[in-house]
Structures are given as C-alpha cells and as structure tokens.
Amino acid sequence: MKICVVGKGGREHALIRSLRESESALEVFCFPGSEAIYEIEGAGKVDAHDLESLISWMTANAIDLCVAGEESYLVTEAGLANRCADVGIPCWGPPFAGAQMEASKEFAKEFMLRHSIPTGAAAGCATADEARAAIAGEYPTVLKFDGLAAGKGVAVCPDEASAEEFLKEVMEERRFGAGRLLVEECLVGPEISIFAAVSGPEYLILTPARDYKRIGEGDVGPNTGGMGAVASRQLADPELMARIEKEIVAPTVAGLEKDELNYKGFLYFGLMLTADGPKIIEYNCRFGDPECQAVMPLVSGDLAKFCLEGAKGNLLPELLTFNEGWSVCCILASAGYPDSSRAGDVISGLEDVSDARIYHAGTKKQDGQWATNGGRVLAIVAGAETREEAVEKAHAEAAKVTFDGSQRRADIGRLHF
Secondary structure, rough: OOEEEEOOOHHHHHHHHHHHHHOOOOEEEEEEEHHHHHHHHOOOOOOOOOOOHHHHHHOOOOEEEEOOOOOOOOOOOOOHHHHHHHHOOOOOOOOHHHHHHHHHHHHHHHHHHHOOOOOOOEEEOHHHHHHHHOOOOOEEEEEOOOOOOOOEEEEEEEHHHHHHHHHHHHHOEEEOOOOOOOEEEEOOOOOOEEEEEEEEEEEOOOEEEEEEEEOOOOOEEEEOOEEEEEEOOOOOOOHHHHHHHHHHHHHHHHHHOOOOOOEEEEEEEEEEEOEEEEEEEEEEOOOOOOOOHHHHHHHEEOHHHHHHHHHOOOHHHHHHHEEEEEEEEEEEEEEOOOOOEEEEEEEEEEHHOOOOOEOOOOOEEOEEEEEEEEOOOEEEEEEOOOOOHHHHHHHHHHHHEEEOOEEEOOOOOOOOO
C-alpha cells in the first residue's frame, strides 16, 4: 500500500509514525513534509509544489490513499479531497463542502443550530460596529474570526477594552485577512477534545484529549496553536461519553449526512463541559495539534487499512485498539512565540530522550545539527498507566531537550481539568 500524507508539522510526524507501525505493509510519502519526517521517519519525498502537481504526482506514482493532515489543502476551492475524487484516489479527509465545518465559524454555528446540537448563542457580523451592537455591553464575550487563523483567531474578552483591541486587530488591521466575525456567548467549564473517525453515516469515537492553548502556566497569556495536551479514555467517565455521543457526535454525523456533505476523515469536536451539560465550541475537519501527538501513541492496530477502508466508505472499528492508560505531550516553543518567532537556535539533548516519543514540528538541519525553525518546535510525548506517572515522565524527558529561548509549560497534565 502506498500512502501520501499531506502536511509538514508535528501532527503529520505523529500520523506518519503511527501509519508506519500499522500491520499492513506500506510505503509512506509526505507533501510538503519536513527534514525530520524524511530523515527520521524515512518518508518518501513528493516532487510537487502545489495542489495540482501533487495530484499529478500521486496519479503517476499509483498512490492508494491520501491522508489529509492539515486543513489548508482541504479548504481551498479546488479541495484536496475533491481533486483526489476526480482522479480516483481515496482521500481520508472531507471534500470542500464538509471542510467548511472548520473553514467558516459561521457555517459551523448555523449547522449546529440547524441540527439542534448544544452550543452557545452567537451572531455573525460584517463590521466592527455590528460586532459592538451584538456584544451589547455583555461581558465576558467570545469573539471569533470566521475563517482560518492557525488557532489564534479567538479571543475571550472580559471587558470592553479587550474587545476593542481584538476588533481593531481583526476588523481594521485585518491580521487574518478579509472575513466576518462571530460574537458568541461565553461558555464556562472545563474543555475536552473529542475526535471521531467519520465515514458517511458511520463513526468511531477515538481517545479524548485536553489541550492547553495559552502560552503561560496556569492558562494565562495569549492563545497559541497549543502548548501541550493530555489524552486518555479516562478523561471522561462512561456516562459523560455516552451523553456526548448522544447529544453531539451522533447528531453531527447525522447532520453531515442530511446536508449531503459526504464527510470522510477525522472530525474534531471542541467541547465545553458547562453546568447545563456538554456544548460544542468548534469543529475542526482534521486531527487536532498537539492532541494528535498525545492520542496516536495510545492507538494500535492497522491504522493504514482503517483509513483506506474508511476513505472508501467502509468503516472498520475492529482494526483499531486503544490503550487505557495516559499520554502527555509537552510542547517546546521557540523564543518569542506566539507574538513572534525565532529560528536558528541549536537544539541539544535529543539523543538523551530515552523514554518518550519526539515529534518534530518546527525544526531544520543546520550544519549537521537540529535547530529551531520557528513556532512550536518539538513535542515530547510519554505514556503511563496513571496520569501522574505520565506527567512526571513527559516533563522529565522534555527537560533533557534545550535550546536558547525555549518555552515549555511545566503544568501540562498537572492543571486541573
């Protein structure tokens, strides 16, 4: 089996390692990939520079399955999954219409309301003045840029000053480009990330996780793409998981079918566990990052065949098994992240990590050594039977890796959830 994974970061590194650990014999390729994915995981390089040349390369090289890691190629108007369908290559990732569940917060909110899926009240706005009118002096409030923003287009605003700052940044300075804004009710409670493998009307709920979005310990400071994650089937008790499935996952999948969105691939549910029950904050049309890095070590079996059959419309849950323990992922980010990002700092200690997985996200080879390449640099992931053991192991292993300006939250897995 030949598989091409589309993406270049830590999530794709984790997916590729798990695919290579599948029981099926396979060759793995990656586009656009990274030096670490090529060198450490041995993935083959793809001679392509854009979506069209990628499709041509996959066709010429008889690729059996395309796996969408990141969302960017799914949400373009051509659509990775759409183009794969045109040439007969199964794609584990939704077509353009289904990918709007992530590409447009307003589209997703309208979907939730249309299918009676529990969520916060919201209003879509085209201008800053419309947003101010929708806020109507009610704080705290949540402001969301409608389109993609690398996990940084959301602000929980406790007061007018913080709301005005975000409105200026998004609606006037256009940090994320042109787009509308969603003013949303501020839900309160612990968060949990639910992942499902969806193939038409069928789905399989994977190991839940919790990520840590803010840069500072104690969940303070600006939002990031994620500074770490903890994953375990023990994160939510059976009663809560049954309620999440009944009230959120099942009606979402049914809604995708009713709306004829032809969804096949991973689907992320970002949930808030409110006093009134679980409510959905957002969908992502792929695996989360860094939750993927925490979840994948807990999944075994034949992931490659599972994704191939799912992409063909035949979901086979019996191909996967799940470890009942815990997995903790610590992110090491570059100096200045998330406001800015420094590159070129030499990384030391990678060879000393002995009891954890290392996934590269923002690294490059520099004079024969690994160096930072900006943003989130590495994920160090360790597992154990208990959360406490996994936390201590992950942080102990992560502490062995150093580079100038390194940022790592020491409370990943420790903070109450």
